[in-house]
Amino acid sequence: MKAIIIGATGYGSAELIRLLYQHPHAEIGGLISSSQAGGELKEVFPHLSHLTFTLEEMDPDRIADMGEVVFFAAPAGVSSEWLPRLAEKGLTCIDLAGDFRLEPQAYAEWYGKTPPPSPWLEQAVYGLSEWRRQEIARADVIANPGCYPTAALLVLIPLLRSGAVDTETIVIDAKSGVSGAGRGMKLTTLFCEVNENLSLYKVGTHQHTPEIEQHAAALSGRSPRVMFTPQLVPMNRGILVTVYARGVEGWNQERLTETFQEAYEDAPFVRIKEPGSWPRTKDVQGSNFCDVGVYWDDRTDTVVGMAVIDNLMKGAAGQAVQNLNLRMAWPETAGLTGTPLYP
Numbered sequence: 001m002k003a004i005i006i007g008a009t010g011y012g013s014a015e016l017i018r019l020l021y022q023h024p025h026a027e028i029g030g031l032i033s034s035s036q037a038g039g040e041l042k043e044v045f046p047h048l049s050h051l052t053f054t055l056e057e058m059d060p061d062r063i064a065d066m067g068e069v070v071f072f073a074a075p076a077g078v079s080s081e082w083l084p085r086l087a088e089k090g091l092t093c094i095d096l097a098g099d100f101r102l103e104p105q106a107y108a109e110w111y112g113k114t115p116p117p118s119p120w121l122e123q124a125v126y127g128l129s130e131w132r133r134q135e136i137a138r139a140d141v142i143a144n145p146g147c148y149p150t151a152a153l154l155v156l157i158p159l160l161r162s163g164a165v166d167t168e169t170i171v172i173d174a175k176s177g178v179s180g181a182g183r184g185m186k187l188t189t190l191f192c193e194v195n196e197n198l199s200l201y202k203v204g205t206h207q208h209t210p211e212i213e214q215h216a217a218a219l220s221g222r223s224p225r226v227m228f229t230p231q232l233v234p235m236n237r238g239i240l241v242t243v244y245a246r247g248v249e250g251w252n253q254e255r256l257t258e259t260f261q262e263a264y265e266d267a268p269f270v271r272i273k274e275p276g277s278w279p280r281t282k283d284v285q286g287s288n289f290c291d292v293g294v295y296w297d298d299r300t301d302t303v304v305g306m307a308v309i310d311n312l313m314k315g316a317a318g319q320a321v322q323n324l325n326l327r328m329a330w331p332e333t334a335g336l337t338g339t340p341l342y343p
């Protein structure tokens with residue numbers, strides 16, 4: 001099976017290339033670049049100088065001959081425009097951007113862009129692999145989740161399904177490494193701005209807020225409002241999400257830990273930490289793992305859920321390949337068995 005990547009010169013693409021190169025059933029059919037068509041991959045990514053690929057222009061007819069699956073690793077707006085043209089040619093599309101994740105009004109409001117056209121938006125399946133395995137296996141359009149929502153929802157799934165927390169009290173504190181902002185040049189990601197600095201951004205206005213709320217509503221049958229505070233930390237990769245919520249009477253540490261273990265007993269990439277040993281970003285770096293912990297605070301009746309992922313792996317390319325595996329009925333872990341890089 002051959003896969004094509006759109007947005008070839010970005011970080012998400014670099015990670016997809018790394019994963020597809022070592023995948024037992026997939027290979028790269030073409031790399032599409034809006035800025036460097038005609039250039040060589042090795043000029044863009046010297047770490048990939050053992051691979052020979054010429055970057056190509058966006059041309060739906062040619063792309064349809066290059067393979068069967070297309071990954072969109074481009075900014076929001078690109079897939080809204082191009083995905084329908086490729087999907088109607090029979091290509092399975094996996095979008096790493098936000099276009100196909102939200103209700104149209106929410107996308108227009110939070111991304112400030114025109115939502116994708118019908119019927120493609122309605123067809124899209126939200127690709128949080130652990131939650132939607134059966135739907136992903138049949139989907140032709142897969143909306144890969146955002147990096148923060150992946151970590152937050154993997155904590156919220158057991159909490160909301162089991163009714164362990166008061167849904168009106170959810171606070172999500174989230175920290176990301178700088179690669180989460182992509183490879184494009186921005187003042188806020190310059191070395192001197194990021195190094196030895198911790199900063200919050202988009203407080204109350206981050207585009208992942210409606211994504212978390214929309215799916216938290218589906219999980220809980222309510223309409224929770226969540227307070228989400230993203231922060232930038234001076235690391236290359238990694239996300240740490242800490243979810244706080246008021247616990248419901250009758251719950252305790254043992255019951256919470258059991259609920260989390262049961263929720264993910266068939267999930268090869270979710271590892272539940274024992275209480276007292278909390279998730280660390282370094283333990284998942286370069287891998288598709290999500291390490292999850294949960295703590296019941298007796299003193300304040302607060303539930304604290306935590307998750308770490310590598311934003312470029314489980315938060316983007318890794319989960320996209322996991323979804324490809326589900327869609328192709330390959331083992332879920334195919335091409336994703338690499339252990340984390342440590343130290």
Ligand SMILES: NC(=O)C1=CN([C@@H]2O[C@H](COP(=O)(O)OP(=O)(O)OC[C@H]3O[C@@H](n4cnc5c(N)ncnc54)[C@H](OP(=O)(O)O)[C@@H]3O)[C@@H](O)[C@H]2O)C=CC1
Nearest residue numbers: 007008009010011012033034035073074096097180182183
């Ligand atoms: N970085 C992360 O941790 C995560 C990223 N995402 C999402 O995945 C997508 C890719 O992210 P990432 O790789 O980090 O971003 P980058 O900024 O590193 O790369 C995006 C690439 O998209 C292409 N591109 C840029 N503008 C346009 C345009 N107007 N039209 C077509 N192509 C364009 C460029 O490649 P070229 O010039 O070759 O076309 C660019 O290199 C984004 O939507 C991002 O929000 C999701 C989860 C996590």
Ligand SMILES: CC(=O)N[C@@H](CCC(=O)OP(=O)(O)O)C(=O)O
Nearest residue numbers: 097098146147176177180181207
């Ligand atoms: C550190 C950092 O800047 N992270 C990005 C991650 C968002 C992203 O990847 O965008 P979409 O999911 O909306 O496509 C951000 O907070 O905007």
